[in-house]
Structure formats: C-alpha cells, structure tokens
Amino acid sequence: HSIFWIQAADQLTFEKDVLEIGKKLRIPGIEDEKADIKSLVKQRLSNSSAGQWVLILDNADDELLWGKRSDLRQQIFSLVDSLPRTTNGSILITTRTRGVASFLAGKEVIALEAVSPDEAAKMFKNRLETPDLASDRTSLSTLLERLAHLPLAIVQAASYINMTQRPVQTYLELLD
DSSP: OEEEEEEOSSHHHHHHHHHHHHHHTTOTTTTOTTOOHHHHHHHHHHSGGGOSEEEEEEOOOOHHHHSOOSOTTOSOOOGGGGSOOOSSEEEEEOOSOHHHHHHHHTTOOOOOOOOOHHHHHHHHHHHOSSGGGGOOHHHHHHHHHHTTTOHHHHHHHHHHHHHHOOOHHHHHHHHO
16 A cells, blocks of 8 residues: 655645655656646546555645636646545545635544543653653653644654754754
C-alpha cells in the first residue's frame, strides 16, 4: 500500500505535492515544463496498476479551491477535478470548513472534537519518550490550552519534544 500526503491549503502547495507524488511514482514526462501534472498523477492513481493507496488531503479549508461553485464565471478552478476516482484507493480529507467537508465527503463526514484537559495531558505524556520533560504541570497545562486540546496538535508537539529532548517550557517559548 502507498500513502500519499498532500498539503491542500492552497493551489501552489497542492501542485507542488502532486508533482512530488508524480516523481515518486516515476511517471514519464512528469517534469516536462508543459506537462499537466495533476492530470498525469490522477490518471496513474486511477489505474488499477497503481496498487492500493491512501491519499491524505490535509487542510482543505478553502471553499474556492475545494467547494462547490455558486458563480461558474469565477476564474479559479476547483481542485476536486484533480482527484483520482477508483476502487483501489481512498482519500482522507482534513478540513475545518463544514461546507468543504460536506461537498467532498457527503454523509461520510466525521467531526473531531477537542479532548478534555485530563485526556490531553494523558495523551501528551503517553507520547513522550522522556516523561520528565513534562514535569512542570503549569507549563504543560498552558501548552495544552494553546494547542486547544486538539489531538493532532498534541501529538505533533510531543513528537517535536521527543526529537529535541527539550522541556515543555522550551516548546512554549518557541511557540510564542
């Protein structure tokens, strides 16, 4: 199985990440200046020879890029047409925009909520390789509040602390 991650916040990062996928898949002509990169990658992933894959569209929040058009005269084109459609792959979309979620996923939307402060602290500490780095309860509480008790943000913060082996207070200083 292949897993592809696309930063979908804007068209430029989307196209850059799609190009990287095309390079990883060694699609002939992908680096040609006149190549329609999005179309080439869509065609490859739509083909059963691509094997099983998961495509993660992260931060698809912009309704102009990912939503339904109310004014068809707009010069901005939806990136939805660039997504492959096949039974051998799945697309997971993260968005903070309900309209985009509903347009792209229909009834398949799963709303994720923030966890409680106690759950957030437990999640954070369980992710740390060195739990002593979170021994300052005040700093930990402040950090979790700033991260809005969101699981992905908590896991990312813990990962950074694991990589740097710096205490929560240092992470807070960098965050500021």
